[in-house]
Amino acid sequence: MGSLLSLSITTAILCGIWSYVSGIIGLLGWAGFSGCTSYFAAGGKKEGLKASLIANISGVIWAMIAIKLSPVLGIQPEIAGSIMTTIITFGMCIQAKSKLFAYIPGTFFGSFSTFAANGDWKLVLPSLLLGGLLGHACQCSGDWLFNLTNKKSRKVEKNL
Helix, strand or coil, X not given: CCHHHHHHHHHHHXXXXXXXXXXXXXXXXXXXXXHHHHHHHCCXXXXXXXXXXXXXXXXXXXXXXXXXXXXXXXXXHHHHHHHHXXXXXXXXXXXXXXXXXXXXXXXXXXXXXXXXXXXXXXXXXHHHHHHHXXXXXXXXXXXXXXXXXXXXXXXXXXXX
16 A cells, blocks of 8 residues: 555544544634644644644734724724734744744645634633644554554565
């Protein structure tokens, strides 16, 4: 069995489970998929997990800054939102000067997920973080299935 097929099978199973379980435990399934996608887009493995989790958390914080500061500007909500979007977008990008925050798309994953959930960061954050772990579990289980099926096929070849 090829590595892509192995990854596809285990990812489908784990994401199906996540879709069901996230609703039962009161988390946002779609935000978990955002965290999972962020993990894979960061390159996967432990480095991708670290980068995506840090960036996602950062994005949640940036979004909350925008949400909390927009009303303080005392101007029309649309204009305040545009001003805060400009400032926050700059901050999310420039922070990548620090290697710790270099994964800019992950910051945007965290930010847009927070906005999509109307600023409910207490719900978004665990959903994103568990989504990142879901991505890592998908990759590890895909690698496991690939190695398992290739070991079996090598044994069959040896016996022939």
